[in-house]
């Protein structure tokens with residue numbers, strides 16, 4: 001069972017994504033966008049610690065090992081955790097555009113059960129851009145990067161400004177982030193696109 005809703009089908013006048021000239025080269029780790037992010041942050045003890053790597057064009061790869069803490073049914077990954085891994089991998093694509101964007105819609109197909117200790121090989125790419133709307137797709141394979149697809153997702157990310165976080169985030173974390181020069185530098189750099 002699979003299929004993509006109309007909201008995730010790019011309109012006819014959507015354009016191909018353009019890799020930013022300053023995007024990390026293929027093979028390079030992208031790094032966390034925020035230390036306490038549940039998906040990628042190194043400072044988040046309960047997080048997934050996903051590390052995405054730039055691929056060719058506007059694509060990324062990542063590996064996620066399913067841990068006992070990620071179970072839904074006995075010995076099997078929880079679907080929501082797998083969706084999080086897909087969401088995070090898809091979100092990291094926006095750093096190749098140097099655009100800050102948040103998930104508007106995420107549609108996930110769960111094709112095969114994923115046992116604990118499995119390495120999920122994630123592969124994601126941006127398919128089209130229409131104004132602030134960024135269309136993307138991802139797969140998660142098991143048994144190796146060329147193994148069978150266990151999960152897949154299509155997504156729509158929406159471009160936002162840094163103010164999206166400043167206006168909506170809890171003040172304590174926003175103040176801490178704004179006091180961190182690396183975080184501010186990283187966030188502001190993405191607002192000055194050529």
Ligand SMILES: CCCCCCCC/C=C\CCCCCCCC(=O)SCCNC(=O)CCNC(=O)[C@H](O)C(C)(C)COP(=O)(O)OP(=O)(O)OC[C@H]1O[C@@H](n2cnc3c(N)ncnc32)[C@H](O)[C@@H]1OP(=O)(O)O
Pocket residue numbers: 007033034039087088091100101102103104105131132133156158160162165166174177178183184187
């Ligand atoms: C110095 C301070 C430090 C801060 C620095 C931080 C740096 C962080 C860097 C990077 C962060 C990346 C984080 C990635 C984390 C992984 C990904 C996530 O989990 S993100 C969290 C989950 N997502 C949300 O929380 C979104 C909640 N939703 C919203 O805030 C709004 O709904 C938002 C921004 C998505 C859209 O609201 P609107 O008012 O800006 O725009 P409208 O006009 O509603 O939509 C624009 C277009 O998009 C379509 N659209 C919007 N939502 C849609 C949907 N759900 N389905 C289909 N289309 C949708 C609309 O139909 C419209 O299309 P038409 O231009 O008219 O063609």
